[in-house]
């Protein structure tokens with residue numbers, strides 16, 4: 001579509017006898033007034049690294065590296081990186097955006113090989129690297145993933161032979177931590193081996209990543225089948241696949257599981273890639289996918305056991321996608337903790353149940369189920385925004401410990417180590 005439009009503009013320009021004018025000064029206002037359109041390409045060379053631009057009435061159009069990008073004029077003023085507008089020491093804006101005229105337009109535009117120079121009506125000059133602009137344009141971002149991932153089922157995960165990291169490498173080397181985080185970000189699960197089977201060492205493993213998220217379960221939690229807390233997790237019953245803390249406005253981003261002891265049978269852990277299932281729904285049932293992205297749900301945790309009194313409510317759809325590129329970033333799926341649906345009319349509710357069924361069927365495909373028996377020494381890290389966990393019923397004494405981390409804090413260290421997150 002773009003190339004068609006571009007071809008039209010080129011031929012229109014040729015007809016009007018407009019010549020390539022890279023680097024030439026044009027008063028945009030004068031240019032627009034004289035033509036009455038303000039819609040002329042000022043450089044006509046079609047080579048990809050060439051850059052051409054148009055001052056439209058309400059936006060700036062830039063063709064660079066084969067991509068057509070459109071920028072709002074207030075945006076162009078707002079993102080000025082000059083010393084008076086932006087503090088590079090703190091990476092913070094000093095410009096008062098609310099003081100920018102909403103109908104601002106540059107008085108002058110100049111482009112050289114690498115940079116675009118905009119002079120505003122008050123004389124202030126803004127320069128942008130063309131690379132920076134194309135990196136930060138909406139059009140550029142739309143084509144990019146925020147976080148590249150490898151979606152899996154039981155076989156593809158096993159075939160990938162993702163290595164566990166040893167406790168030593170994980171604690172003592174940055175490469176170890178980085179490799180671990182790389183796998184965690186790609187697959188949504190990762191393992192650390194040779195961790196002493198203590199609560200303290202599990203805590204130390206968590207803190208190697210970031211600080212622990214303290215919740216109603218404390219910092220480190222302990223799990224035995226003593227029903228010390230009002231939740232099915234604290235029994236010997238099987239737990240179907242789910243994500244945790246769906247009843248928080250922001251569900252926890254990472255969860256650690258360390259099985260410190262189990263003398264008995266059963267109790268295997270189930271892991272399912274929620275995004276793999278959701279992508280299947282997107283591919284084959286787009287309307288259902290969209291419904292799961294938009295219908296708001298409540299999850300809740302009501303507890304009155306012993307000294308624990310809690311009533312948590314979290315609101316949000318099952319599937320969460322970024323609005324600009326539709327990339328999935330969070331699944332909230334817990335049929336135990338889903339609260340009364342009372343904010344959705346009956347006909348929509350019925351559609352939602354059908355969509356939920358389609359997703360549940362995908363999540364339940366046996367080939368999507370990765371079963372592992374957690375052993376003392378092996379700590380499992382789960383991306384609770386992506387991978388569902390569950391467990392088989394069990395007999396005997398079984399003791400787990402673990403904790404939650406906030407997703408922001410996990411991504412923070414990943415970025416600091418140079419990973420795309």
Ligand SMILES: C[N+](C)(C)CCCC[C@H](N)C(=O)O
Nearest residue numbers: 217221223231233243244245
């Ligand atoms: C993990 N830990 C044992 C502390 C809590 C279990 C909470 C279980 C709750 N139904 C949920 O899914 O969030």
Ligand SMILES: O=C(O)CCC(=O)C(=O)O
Nearest residue numbers: 223233239244269390391
């Ligand atoms: O017992 C288990 O293996 C997991 C229980 C559970 O789902 C949880 O603690 O979040």
Ligand SMILES: [Fe+2]
Nearest residue numbers: 233243244389
């Ligand atoms: Fe859970």
